Amino acid sequence: MLVWERPEPRNRPVPAPLSRDRIVRAAIRLADADGLDAVSLRKVATALDVRPMRLYGYIDSKEELLDLMVDAAYAEILPVGDDWREVLRSLAESVRHTAHEHEWLADLLGGRPQLGPHALASGERVMAALGELGVDAVMPVTAAVNAYVIGAVRREIAERRAERTTGMDEKRWQASLGPYLRRTIATGRFPALATVVRDAAHLDADDTFRIGLDFLLDGIGARVSK
Template identity: 35%
Template structure:
């Protein structure tokens, strides 16, 4: 997918709640005081070709290079200078396409979300929600630097909206209330982020000490045999004797079956109580336009 090929707003603009999946540190400390203007370039079409000497680099190439640096060395390694060096151009060349690092990181997030595989809209809610979660997991494993950003302040970018829209679409007509739809997607997002953080931390430890996950736990046998006190931890002991920890997920697995079972119970209960009929899109737009509150 072309990272510059942004979905076009419908003429009324776009508005959405912040991604409800928690977040880490802020992307930068020098935030643009007018974020609405900052995000406009993310919705623009690819740069038209100019007459005369062709541009040495394109905005898409700059963003791709920045993402590659972050994927390999982390977000802190991304600077206008490091990106220019990777592209073998002068640093000032980049400023013709990207105003600065803040805007570059915005574009990087949108580019990462271009890799988010949207669930098949024809799937039933459960396989669709699992596909949504696994798409998020795959994206975060491919671009772990996303975990360093504050997802409550993700850029208002087309591919970010595409993923958010896909999540809500899965549940919006299941009978859940609007609050339940938003909170359920928030829990799914938070769960995936938690698994992805664990995987990223395990990756870092393995790089640091050269010991993989299995070898680490095999090295703790003496502790379990001579130090661990079953009587102090009876619940752990009872579960241990069932063998459940032998089959428990590793940091590199995403297991959400039990969570989906809980969502199924919510939907069943909502439908048994008559469900919530969330107004159709056309009805919502008529109301907004009638109230003079349509986005512009």
């Protein structure tokens, strides 16, 4: 029986009351502070001031705990809108915002299907909005948007982590590698790259995400209108 359907143990009169919700919230606090490497059943038990074996009455493994953490994050992903385009944009922006609030989520998105109650509720909102596109379009469209969002979010999170690790923000990185790039472009071997570096608008992460999403949604709209 999956964790979503398995009942919790009955409450017992103990010094440290326990529940799946308390376990998950403790795990999320650890992950928010120090990443997924900081999450283990032993560390969560320590944070809750209970013995690790008590946790096994509520969850069977760390994998179940990770699934519960992802579903708790989905409680913050609430796509809204009056048509399919608004709902997909809301979904994308909500996933991105939640992943920036909980960086560890970027490492878990796109794995196994998320079947927890919050994930299913979020999916139901999206499926209902996409009904106007026709049932055969629902899954490919959703997959395309999810792939775009997950790829963009993982890149952004990777850049944030690299900045923390190296201490180099975008300006320092440009100052460090700029001379090499200028020398390379000056050889004339990369004219298309030179044009982009010299003439293209250099957008921040927010605008890059928004415009890329516009391209994707425009393409979806053009395809389904045929």
